[in-house]
Each structure stands twice: as structure tokens, then as C-alpha cells.
Amino acid sequence: MGQDVAARGSERLRGKGLVRQRSLLAGLIFWLLFDQAKSNSPPRQLSGLTLNESTDLAYGVLKKVQHDVAGELVKKSSYFHPMQKPDSLIFDMDGTLWDAVDTYAYSWNLVFSEMGIDKTITRDVLAGMVGMEGKKVIEILMPEFDHDKRVEIYSTVNDRRHNLIREKGGILYDGVREGLKELAEHYPLFILSNCAKGIIRQFIDWAGIDDLIKDELAHGVNFMPKNHNIKLLMDKHGLQNPVYVGDTAGDGEQSRLAGIPFVFVSYGFGTTDDYDVKFDDFPSLVKYFTSL
Known part of the structure; x- marks a missing residue:
């Protein structure tokens, strides 16, 4: 299911079922004890237990039920919050709206070749760094160079990337173009990414979503x-x-620092358990926000 609500609802119902079962058990024990006291019969064993042991058992069960009920009330708030309707949606780009890692890797390798650098960047390596700020990326990718050389290479890569995005583009995730069009009828839409200057504009032009x-x-x-x-x-x-829509734990952390809700899309490059609502595909996200 696209929206991560059903599983959490089922978990909550299972929790309530356990509380109900324990409540019935405690009630049964006390009924037996009350029946025995009313008949003034001598102490007898309950399932192999003496009266005192049965009393201790019943008390323990009731304390456990009390603890579980309190826990359920606390946990209930952490399963899923129906979100207040936002006034705008801010989207991450890479891993949220499209996958252009192959084009990005090609731009790195093209520049390395042009500069006579014996180095190759693979898709897997680059995919693990999607969402990082540029200064962190160049530290990881080029530890053998000093800062100035890294910046020079990175600047050249970004220059090449502008043309390559127009030529090669990337893979727009299923339902994104149609979904953005539908969402734009309900909300102002924004894109905010840790990419180089001009790359978001190149993406917007390539995807044909400038009016959205x-x-x-x-x-x-x-x-x-x-x-x-x-x-x-x-x-x-x-x-x-507003809410921020992204695909990595870093996106969630930055949303919290900005003081706004985080919407996690699980089909991208990262994983996290810290989100306000989660979607496994873009159409599910669209359906949810257009129904608020």
C-alpha cells in the first residue's frame, strides 16, 4: 500500500487486542476469587495456585494491563497523525522527483577523462551520496586532491552537467509529471535541493514543469x-x-531543524524512520494531499 497507514493501524489494533485479552483474564481471576469468598469455602487452588498466589497473580495481571493501556495511549500518538493541510509543498529533487544518477556519474567520468585523471565514478558510489552538500561530496570522491583542486574539478563537472541534462536527462519517477500538475491545482509547489546552482532549472526545463x-x-x-x-x-x-518532501534521513533532519513536517518517499535513495507520513510511490502522495 502506498501510504504507510494500514500497517500501523493493524499494529495498533493488535495492541488493543492484547490489552483486551489481559483484561478478560484478570476479570476471570477476580470473579473466581469473589465467588470463593462469597461461598465462605476454604482456600482452594486456582490452576495449581493457592488463594494468596492467585491474588498476587491477579494483581500482577491488572498492573500489567494498566501499564499496557497507558502505553497504548502514549503510542497511539506515534502511529500516524492525520496531517493538517499545509499551505504549500516543498520538494527535494534527486530521489524524490527523478533519478539522474547515471547522467551525474557520466559527467564526473567525462571530466576526469578530459583532465587526464585516472579515476572512474560508478552509479552505486554516487547513489550513496545523493542529497549530500557539494563540499562533502568532493571530499569523499577526491580525497587525493587538495581543496582548491577539488573545487576546480567540481565546477567543471557542473558546467558539463548543464548540457548533459538537456541531452540525457534522467528518469522521472512514475506519476510525477501528472501528479505535480494535479497538486499545483491545490498548492503552490517549490523545489529545494542540495545540488549546484542552475541544476534545478535544468531539471524543470527538461521535465516540462515550469508552469507548475x-x-x-x-x-x-x-x-x-x-x-x-x-x-x-x-x-x-x-x-x-509548508511540508518538505524528501527521500533521505538528512532531509528529515533538515525539516526538523526548519520546524516543518517531513514527508518521506521510500522509493528514492535513502531510508529513515523519522517522518510524519510516508509514501511508497508518488501517486499515493498525490492522492493523500489532494484529499486533505
Whole structure:
């Protein structure tokens, strides 16, 4: 199921079932004890237990039930919150709207070849770094070079990438173009990514969604973290309660730092358990937010 609600609801029902079973057991024990006391009969064993042992058992069961009921009330709030309708949706790009890792890897390897650097970047290596800020990426990919050389190479890679995105593009996730069109009828839509300056614009043009996106902001514009840039978009457009949609634990952390809900899409490159609502495909996300 696209929306991670059914599983959590089933878990909650199972928890309630256990509490109900234990309550019935405790009630049965006390009924037997009460019946024995009413008949003034001498103490007898209950399932091999003396009266005192039975009393201790019943008391223990009731304490356990009390603990479980309290736990259920606390846990109930952590299963799934029907989200308050936001006033806008801010999307991550890579791993959320499309997969362009093959094009990104090609741009790295093209530049390495042009510069005579004996190095190859694979898709798997690059996929593990999707969502990272550029300075972290170049530290991991090029530990053998000093900072200035890394920046020079990275700048060249991004220059090549602009043309390559127009030529090669990427893979738009199922339902994204149609879904964004439907969502734009209900919300202003934004894209915010840890990519280089100009890459989001290249993506928007390639995907043909310019009329659907109100604004975009890339890390390469100011080299600030996502939580800072989320707040910039909020201030610029007067957003009161946006949500951020992303595919990594880092996206969730930055959403928390910005003080807004995090919507996790599990089909991307990362994993996390820290989210307000989760979707396994884009159409499920669209259906949910258009129904709020």
C-alpha cells in the first residue's frame, strides 16, 4: 500500500487486542476469587495456585494491563497523525522527483577523462551520496586532491552537467509529471535541493514543469544547509505551514531543524524512520494531499 497507514493501524489494533485479552483474564481471576469468598469455602487452588498466589497473580495481571493501556495511549500518538493541510509543498529533487544518477556519474567520468585523471565514478558510489552538500561530496570522491583542486574539478563537472541534462536527462519517477500538475491545482509547489546552482532549472526545463513550480532554490546559490534555505523560501513567499518532501534521513533532519513536517518517499535513495507520513510511490502522495 502506498501510504504507510494500514500497517500501523493493524499494529495498533493488535495492541488493543492484547490489552483486551489481559483484561478478560484478570476479570476471570477476580470473579473466581469473589465467588470463593462469597461461598465462605476454604482456600482452594486456582490452576495449581493457592488463594494468596492467585491474588498476587491477579494483581500482577491488572498492573500489567494498566501499564499496557497507558502505553497504548502514549503510542497511539506515534502511529500516524492525520496531517493538517499545509499551505504549500516543498520538494527535494534527486530521489524524490527523478533519478539522474547515471547522467551525474557520466559527467564526473567525462571530466576526469578530459583532465587526464585516472579515476572512474560508478552509479552505486554516487547513489550513496545523493542529497549530500557539494563540499562533502568532493571530499569523499577526491580525497587525493587538495581543496582548491577539488573545487576546480567540481565546477567543471557542473558546467558539463548543464548540457548533459538537456541531452540525457534522467528518469522521472512514475506519476510525477501528472501528479505535480494535479497538486499545483491545490498548492503552490517549490523545489529545494542540495545540488549546484542552475541544476534545478535544468531539471524543470527538461521535465516540462515550469508552469507548475512557483520557485526553486539550490544549495549552490548560497552554500547554506537545507533548513536555512527552507526558511528563506518561507520568508520570501509568506509560507505559514509548508511540508518538505524528501527521500533521505538528512532531509528529515533538515525539516526538523526548519520546524516543518517531513514527508518521506521510500522509493528514492535513502531510508529513515523519522517522518510524519510516508509514501511508497508518488501517486499515493498525490492522492493523500489532494484529499486533505
